Amino acid sequence: MQKFTTVSSVAAPLPESSIDTDVIFPARFLLLPDKKGLGAQLFHERRHKTGDGPAFVLDRPPYDGAQILVAGAAFGTGSSREQAVWALADFGIRCVIAESFGEIFFANCFKNGILPIVLTGPDHAAVLAEAEAARPIEVDLERCEIGMADGAVIGFEVDAHRRRSLLNGLDEIGMILTDDAAEIAAFEERQRQLRPWLHLGPDKLAHFADLGEEIS
Amino acid sequence: MGMERTMTGQTLYDKIWDNHRVKDYDDGSSLLYIDRHLVQEVSSPQAFDGLRERGLPLRRPDAHVAVADHAVPTRLRSQHLPGGLAGDQISRLVRNAREFGVPYIPMNDRRHGIVHVIGPELGFTLPGATLVCGDSHTCTHGAFGALAFGIGASECETIFATQTLRQRKQKRMRVTLHGRLGTGVAVKDIILALIAEIGTGGGFGHAIEFAGPAIAELSMEARMTLCNMSIEAGSRVGMVAPDETTITYLKGRPLAPEGDLWMRASAEWQDLRTDPDAVFDREVDLDVSALAPHVSWGTTPEETLPVTATIPDPALEQDAGKRFRMARSLAYMGLEPGTRLADVQIDRVFIGSCTNGRIEDLRNAAAIVKDRRIAGGVVGIVVPGSASVRLQAEAEGLDKVFRAAGFEWRDSGCSMCVAMNDDRLAAGERCASTSNRNFEGRQGQGGRTHLMSPVMAAAAAIAGRLTDVRNLAS
Ligand code: SF4
Numbered sequence: 001m002q003k004f005t006t007v008s009s010v011a012a013p014l015p016e017s018s019i020d021t022d023v024i025f026p027a028r029f030l031l032l033p034d035k036k037g038l039g040a041q042l043f044h045e046r047r048h049k050t051g052d053g054p055a056f057v058l059d060r061p062p063y064d065g066a067q068i069l070v071a072g073a074a075f076g077t078g079s080s081r082e083q084a085v086w087a088l089a090d091f092g093i094r095c096v097i098a099e100s101f102g103e104i105f106f107a108n109c110f111k112n113g114i115l116p117i118v119l120t121g122p123d124h125a126a127v128l129a130e131a132e133a134a135r136p137i138e139v140d141l142e143r144c145e146i147g148m149a150d151g152a153v154i155g156f157e158v159d160a161h162r163r164r165s166l167l168n169g170l171d172e173i174g175m176i177l178t179d180d181a182a183e184i185a186a187f188e189e190r191q192r193q194l195r196p197w198l199h200l201g202p203d204k205l206a207h208f209a210d211l212g213e214e215i216s
Numbered sequence: 217m218g219m220e221r222t223m224t225g226q227t228l229y230d231k232i233w234d235n236h237r238v239k240d241y242d243d244g245s246s247l248l249y250i251d252r253h254l255v256q257e258v259s260s261p262q263a264f265d266g267l268r269e270r271g272l273p274l275r276r277p278d279a280h281v282a283v284a285d286h287a288v289p290t291r292l293r294s295q296h297l298p299g300g301l302a303g304d305q306i307s308r309l310v311r312n313a314r315e316f317g318v319p320y321i322p323m324n325d326r327r328h329g330i331v332h333v334i335g336p337e338l339g340f341t342l343p344g345a346t347l348v349c350g351d352s353h354t355c356t357h358g359a360f361g362a363l364a365f366g367i368g369a370s371e372c373e374t375i376f377a378t379q380t381l382r383q384r385k386q387k388r389m390r391v392t393l394h395g396r397l398g399t400g401v402a403v404k405d406i407i408l409a410l411i412a413e414i415g416t417g418g419g420f421g422h423a424i425e426f427a428g429p430a431i432a433e434l435s436m437e438a439r440m441t442l443c444n445m446s447i448e449a450g451s452r453v454g455m456v457a458p459d460e461t462t463i464t465y466l467k468g469r470p471l472a473p474e475g476d477l478w479m480r481a482s483a484e485w486q487d488l489r490t491d492p493d494a495v496f497d498r499e500v501d502l503d504v505s506a507l508a509p510h511v512s513w514g515t516t517p518e519e520t521l522p523v524t525a526t527i528p529d530p531a532l533e534q535d536a537g538k539r540f541r542m543a544r545s546l547a548y549m550g551l552e553p554g555t556r557l558a559d560v561q562i563d564r565v566f567i568g569s570c571t572n573g574r575i576e577d578l579r580n581a582a583a584i585v586k587d588r589r590i591a592g593g594v595v596g597i598v599v600p601g602s603a604s605v606r607l608q609a610e611a612e613g614l615d616k617v618f619r620a621a622g623f624e625w626r627d628s629g630c631s632m633c634v635a636m637n638d639d640r641l642a643a644g645e646r647c648a649s650t651s652n653r654n655f656e657g658r659q660g661q662g663g664r665t666h667l668m669s670p671v672m673a674a675a676a677a678i679a680g681r682l683t684d685v686r687n688l689a690s
Contacts, residue, residue: 016544017537018416018516022655027634030258031287031301033308045657072537074417077450078655080259080352082368100417103452104352104366111370160243161382172370173270176378180239180247184380187238187249197473197481198251198345200278207338207470208319211327214284214297214310 002113003169007094008138009067011131012057019071020078021105025087027079038083039090058091062134070124070131071098076105076116085112095139097146099124110162113169115141117156126154141167225491227388228457229423232363232488236346238380245384252340252347253375254331255282255318257309258636259350263372264312275379277317281340284309285330286636288323290599290626302637316376329602329628332356332570336440337604339469343458343485348375353570353652355446358455359439360462361488363423365452386453387497389422390490393430395505400686402580402669403438404572404650406430407445408510410502412520419451422498425490426456430504436465437576444571445652448517457489511557511682512654512667514545519654520667521557523684529553548656549664550644557682560666564647565596565623565677566659567670569633572650573601577670578609581650582617584674584685590622591680597624597639599631623677635660648676 029041046056057063069088075098076084085108088096095115109116117139119127130137130148138147141163146154158166165172176184192199226234238247260282267274274280287302297303306323313320321327327334332353335341343361348354350372357364367381374381391410397403411418424446431439439456446454456462463482466472473481508522519542521528530542530553546553551560567573567581578600590596598618600606606628609615615625632639633651635658641647643662650673651658654665666682675685 015537017541018518020516020653020655022653022658026657026661027636028640028661030636031305033261033301033304035262045661074420074450077416078352078447078653080350080366080368082259082262082350082370085368100420102450103420104368108368108370111368159245159384161241161245172382173266173272173374173377176247176374176380176382177272180378180380183239183247184249184378188379191249191251195344195481195484197342197477200471204471205278205319208321211319211325212322213314213320214306214322214324 001111001169001171004094004113004115004141004166006138006140006142007067008136010062010134010136011068011070011097011127012063012066013128013131014057014069014071015128017072018074018077021076021081021084021102022078024076024084025081030081030083035086037090038087039092042087042091065092067092068095068097068137068139069093070128071096073099075101077102080104082108085109085114089114097127110166111172113166115139115158115166117158119154119156123154126152225494227490227494227496228361228425228455228488229363229386229388229453232344232346233385235344236363241382245382247380248346248383249380250348250375251279251345253280254335254347254349255280256286256331256349256351257284257305258286259369259372260312261305261308262369263350263376264316266373267376270377272377274316274318274376279379280318281321281338282309282313282318283321283328283331283334284323286630286634288629289637290629290631290639293323293627298637326603326607329604330570330573330630332444333573333601333605336360336436337469337602339466339472342466342472343462344488352447353444355452355454356440356444356570358443358446358453359436361455361458361485363453363455366447386423387421389419389424389451389498389500390496391424391426391500391502392428393426393502393504394428395430395503397504397507400671401507401509402671403434403441404669405507405510406502406504407442408512408517408520408667409507411445411449411517412510414449414500416448416516416518417450419446419449422451423453424449424451424455426454427490431456432459435576436461437574440574441571445517448652458485509669509672509685511672513549513551513557514542515548515654515656516545517652517654517667519545523557523672523682525557527551527553527555527557558684560682561646562594562648562676562681563645564641565594565673566599566632566647566649566651567596567673568599568601568631569651570601571652572670573599573605575605575608577650578605578614579612581670581674582614584671584688585621585623585678586617588621588678590677594677594680596622596677597626597632599626600628602628632659634658648673648682
């Protein structure tokens with residue numbers, strides 16, 4: 001996973017609440033097979049709007065090169081689709097600042113080198129103001145601080161383990177397999193004794209013996 | 217084993233959590249063992265790829281069942297896959313399941329259906345188990361007293377490789393339901409009303425337990441509808457403690473335990489409940505007796521009102537953010553403040569999805585449309601949540617009732633809930649839908665969704681507009 005230490009960039013302002021993952025990445029593109037290249041479909045309907053009205057923020061310079069996005073409350077609610085995060089990453093976004101997040105989206109960010117930051121009240125307003133003024137900000141994960149052009153600094157909180165993982169680009173699966181394998185095996189054995197019905201034996205799996213295969 | 221635990225009681229969620237804790241890390245998170253994983257075509261390809269790239273085996277093939285539900289066509293289904301990207305995605309799932317030894321249920325199989333409908337039907341979903349799926353509506357399975365939640369594709373890969381997830385415990389929230397639903401009012405109205413009250417962020421960070429006297433009377437189908445939309449209230453987890461209804465539903469299901477094991481398991485399930493002295497971080501009470509049927513008017517599930525109401529006016533909203541959001545919703549939905557909801561004309565009706573595509577839902581909707589006709593110009597489709605639901609409905613003659621009324625009767629799948637196959641709204645079309653999300657573009661680019669119960673959708677089909685099902689004399 002890509003490491004995250006600091007990111008300096010203008011922040012794209014998207015001061016709306018309840019932007020769901022269907023808006024971030026519409027369902028019909030979920031048929032696309034790869035993680036790469038999904039940035040083209042990011043906020044597809046907003047970016048490819050027909051008719052007049054201002055262009056979507058991520059289509060307007062300098063925000064088309066933004067690595068930070070500032071949204072309102074409940075960003076990334078709804079569908080669990082990790083494509084929403086892959087699309088943001090592919091577009092170049094490394095950090096999303098919002099008043100709150102959909103929980104699955106929030107967890108997905110950390111798996112893909114994106115830092116989601118929860119800010120509320122005056123802190124959120126201050127960052128949004130910087131974004132709207134197109135003044136670059138610096139997000140420093142080492143210090144857990146956001147620095148503004150005028151020298152002001154806003155602190156933020158992030159879970160210790162997730163911070164460490166992002167800073168070092170750690171791979172969670174690798175870590176679990178190296179550090180916790182014995183405990184997992186022991187747990188599994190205990191569960192097999194205590195609740196054997198949670199392991200499907202050959203007698204139960206026989207229910208699937210007559211499954212056909214789809215012919216393409 | 218801290219002191220607290222011996223001093224106050226545990227909730228249902230605490231108990232299942234404790235039973236699955238492999239280890240605690242020093243930062244307060246835990247490694248949680250996952251008993252069951254439902255695998256679908258949208259969130260699994262990248263996870264299988266990851267496993268392959270690492271050269272790792274899939275740890276426990278017996279803990280997974282794979283099915284393609286999102287992208288499958290719901291009509292003219294033959295042994296041949298659809299063409300294009302959808303076909304590619306499905307055949308990729310077939311190949312992955314074969315390579316890693318996971319049972320794959322083909323779309324023409326009698327066991328096919330939406331993951332959240334077939335898990336319970338198979339008895340794959342069991343009380344006291346941890347169950348995940350790369351799909352946010354995995355909370356549906358909490359209706360059985362399972363700890364079930366949606367995950368992302370990366371976490372699917374973690375499950376494949378380790379059968380565990382590093383998780384932080386949620387806070388606990390209890391929603392206590394009192395009273396008895398009135399005629400024409402459904403459990404969907406309870407959950408829509410709850411979301412309207414607490415908001416789509418109301419459950420953030422919390423595991424919800426639904427409890428109270430009104431729960432005891434609900435069927436498993438109804439409990440699944442309730443838990444299904446916990447995610448629309450912001451919570452990944454919604455659960456109901458198992459009781460006689462749960463145990464009766466599961467007995468004899470193909471993957472449920474039998475004989476002595478059944479006796480052991482069902483005895484454990486009987487005791488799996490929140491202790492009387494357990495403390496919740498948040499309590500919400502709802503009297504369901506006075507509820508009216510609800511419909512959504514906006515583009516987030518909290519933008520929902522009783523069908524007797526009028527479209528709200530953003531100008532009267534104090535909060536600037538909300539005002540902006542409401543105005544945007546109304547513009548997208550093509551609605552004017554002050555319009556009576558019951559005057560809103562519709563073009564399409566969708567009865568189905570993991571929220572309301574079960575046999576009871578179809579029975580209830582069929583009872584409304586029986587001996588009636590869909591209004592002129594309205595197109596309605598009924599998409600059973602699974603092949604088993606479809607076959608049961610056909611055995612009861614429900615397909616004939618729907619067809620006689622002018623509905624199309626389809627094969628199982630997600631269909632127009634998510635518009636990944638060719639069942640979708642055209643831009644500007646307005647749909648009365650029994651699904652769970654009214655997001656912009658959810659049912660097709662530019663499509664407009666009104667969420668409601670199956671009887672309300674059936675009534676809307678007959679009237680050609682949103683209407684109070686209670687006014688349809690039966
Ligand atoms: S029916 Fe809709 S909500 Fe349910 S799993 Fe399918 S797409 Fe998701």
